[in-house]
Amino acid sequence: MSVPRAAQPPAFAEDGVAAPGRGLVDQPPTAPRTGWRVLPSRVVALCVVELQKIRHDRTEIYTRAVQPVLWLAIFGETFNRIRAIPTGSVPYLDYLAPGIIAQSAMFIAIFYGIMIIWERDAGVLTKLLVTPTPRTALIAGKAFASGTKALLQAIVVLVFAAVLGVGMTADPLRLLGVAALVVFGSAFFSCLSMSIAGIVLTRDRLMGIGQAITMPLFFSSNALYPTSVMPGWLQPISKFNPLSYEVDGLRGLLIGTSSRLALDFGVLVVAAVASICVAAALLPRLAK
Amino acid sequence: MTDQIPGRRESTAVPTTGPAGVPAIACTALVYSFGSTRAVDGIDLEVEAGSIYGLLGPNGAGKTTAIRAITTLLPVPPGMVGVFGNDVAKRRMEVRRLLGYVPQQLSADSGLTGRENVAMFARLFDVPRRQRGERVTAALDAVGLREAADRLAKTYSGGMVRRLELAQALVSSPRLLILDEPTIGLDPIARDSVWERIEEVRGATGMTVFVTTHYMDEADQYCDRISLMHRGTIRATGSPQELKASLPKGSGTLEDVFRHYTGDTLEEPTSGEFRNVRATRSTAARLR
Numbered sequence: 001m002s003v004p005r006a007a008q009p010p011a012f013a014e015d016g017v018a019a020p021g022r023g024l025v026d027q028p029p030t031a032p033r034t035g036w037r038v039l040p041s042r043v044v045a046l047c048v049v050e051l052q053k054i055r056h057d058r059t060e061i062y063t064r065a066v067q068p069v070l071w072l073a074i075f076g077e078t079f080n081r082i083r084a085i086p087t088g089s090v091p092y093l094d095y096l097a098p099g100i101i102a103q104s105a106m107f108i109a110i111f112y113g114i115m116i117i118w119e120r121d122a123g124v125l126t127k128l129l130v131t132p133t134p135r136t137a138l139i140a141g142k143a144f145a146s147g148t149k150a151l152l153q154a155i156v157v158l159v160f161a162a163v164l165g166v167g168m169t170a171d172p173l174r175l176l177g178v179a180a181l182v183v184f185g186s187a188f189f190s191c192l193s194m195s196i197a198g199i200v201l202t203r204d205r206l207m208g209i210g211q212a213i214t215m216p217l218f219f220s221s222n223a224l225y226p227t228s229v230m231p232g233w234l235q236p237i238s239k240f241n242p243l244s245y246e247v248d249g250l251r252g253l254l255i256g257t258s259s260r261l262a263l264d265f266g267v268l269v270v271a272a273v274a275s276i277c278v279a280a281a282l283l284p285r286l287a288k
Numbered sequence: 289m290t291d292q293i294p295g296r297r298e299s300t301a302v303p304t305t306g307p308a309g310v311p312a313i314a315c316t317a318l319v320y321s322f323g324s325t326r327a328v329d330g331i332d333l334e335v336e337a338g339s340i341y342g343l344l345g346p347n348g349a350g351k352t353t354a355i356r357a358i359t360t361l362l363p364v365p366p367g368m369v370g371v372f373g374n375d376v377a378k379r380r381m382e383v384r385r386l387l388g389y390v391p392q393q394l395s396a397d398s399g400l401t402g403r404e405n406v407a408m409f410a411r412l413f414d415v416p417r418r419q420r421g422e423r424v425t426a427a428l429d430a431v432g433l434r435e436a437a438d439r440l441a442k443t444y445s446g447g448m449v450r451r452l453e454l455a456q457a458l459v460s461s462p463r464l465l466i467l468d469e470p471t472i473g474l475d476p477i478a479r480d481s482v483w484e485r486i487e488e489v490r491g492a493t494g495m496t497v498f499v500t501t502h503y504m505d506e507a508d509q510y511c512d513r514i515s516l517m518h519r520g521t522i523r524a525t526g527s528p529q530e531l532k533a534s535l536p537k538g539s540g541t542l543e544d545v546f547r548h549y550t551g552d553t554l555e556e557p558t559s560g561e562f563r564n565v566r567a568t569r570s571t572a573a574r575l576r
Binding site: 287 | 361381392414
């Protein structure tokens with residue numbers, strides 16, 4: 001027997017029964033999105049979920065703010081005083097603030113894969129995969145949901161930096177650029193995390209790898225110091241670190257230091273898209 | 289595999305089709321292996337549109353694998369599985385739009401309210417914005433969660449979470465509702481209430497329900513037709529009455545039927561991956 005050819009499924013409730021279903025709308029959505037329009041709709045859906053979750057429980061935003069606050073208030077203030085790091089005419093605290101914003105956003109994103117492993121164990125992932133959502137759209141949705149979360153985190157750090165007296169731009173266009181950089185940076189790091197999740201498949205291993213890579217990513221970037229003062233062997237490595245481009249762009253937009261904005265945006269967008277594709281390709285391993 | 293296959297011939301004896309002549313599910317010699325383990329070993333299934341169809345068997349019988357093949361989660365070759373005439377290998381997205389799926393594990397998001405949980409699936413199924421609120425409310429109504437809709441799902445009892453998951457699956461008005469062990473770990477009252485909702489919705493919308501369970505009494509009470517699955521194959525198919533009448537003494541329980549056709553009892557788990565067992569147990573624990 002072969003599978004019969006596609007046919008219209010039988011219509012529901014032909015006799016128009018309304019009683020026990022209690023008004024359950026019994027027609028499927030009439031205009032399903034197809035093609036490229038699926039992607040933005042899924043991204044919005046998953047970002048909304050992220051925002052709703054944060055609205056119900058803001059603890060994480062505050063507890064995660066502790067570390068960046070310490071970096072700025074203690075490390076930043078101290079190094080500001082001793083002037084050990086050559087940052088030109090920019091006070092060190094101002095120089096550091098964009099680096100810490102990028103770092104705190106990265107720290108959130110790099111453990112985002114834990115969520116997908118939890119969703120796998122809880123059956124949520126299979127349920128999401130049975131919706132009309134292509135794998136790339138699902139991963140892109142998760143990536144930008146992580147970006148949303150990171151953005152809220154960035155706002156907290158930004159406000160604290162302003163309280164410490166860091167002189168930052170108030171130009172809405174520049175701030176929009178800041179938001180975009182944070183979102184694309186987080187999309188990249190969360191996809192890196194989800195890709196690792198797709199390879200190691202367990203939470204414990206992912207935690208281990210996450211711990212192992214966050215500091216190297218942080219120290220091999222220009223978040224704390226200019227790349228020019230790095231050891232010679234580290235300088236080329238920092239060129240491959242997307243965090244460096246995120247920090248460079250943030251610094252240019254927020255503090256007004258000279259930066260290569262087009263390159264920074266270009267690298268982050270390409271990195272985010274590429275990592276979405278890699279994570280989507282690894283997703284079937286999690287869905288098994 | 290085993291040589292006791294007396295029921296297999298019966299399974300294809302009475303083909304049933306829906307009013308339009310297209311079965312809700314048609315599996316033809318469905319085979320699926322994980323490495324060298326053949327989880328599903330050539331099953332033929334035809335599920336009449338509008339019926340409640342039960343797939344029964346112990347843990348490790350291959351029920352979940354069969355469901356995963358039907359829900360497009362496993363790559364199966366063309367011609368093996370059709371959903372309302374759509375080949376799952378070729379028309380994956382179309383098939384998904386016809387499906388509502390409730391996995392075995394508890395998969396509602398505890399950090400969201402009931403309404404938000406359902407709205408997420410409305411978005412993922414492209415329910416237009418102006419219909420969304422109405423449909424979400426209708427789905428919550430249909431499972432009796434109107435009062436609790438704006439509470440966080442973490443405050444729900446096990447039975448309520450199951451009903452919430454049912455609402456998530458119903459919000460897109462699926463033609464085919466697939467439930468993997470919907471009442472596992474629930475107390476008898478919660479089990480009845482879940483089944484009552486399923487029956488009501490089926491009565492109101494005429495949707496097809498495909499359910500796996502290892503509770504024989506539930507299958508007996510609620511299913512129109514049953515297939516008994518054991519070690520990857522289907523041993524017998526029929527209505528509960530037909531199956532019981534087919535026993536040598538002409539009557540008995542479904543338990544007796546299962547023993548008759550498989551030479552095995554239901555309690556004896558034949559396999560089951562560690563992860564699945566752990567997930568099932570943790571589901572049961574959370575439901576207590």
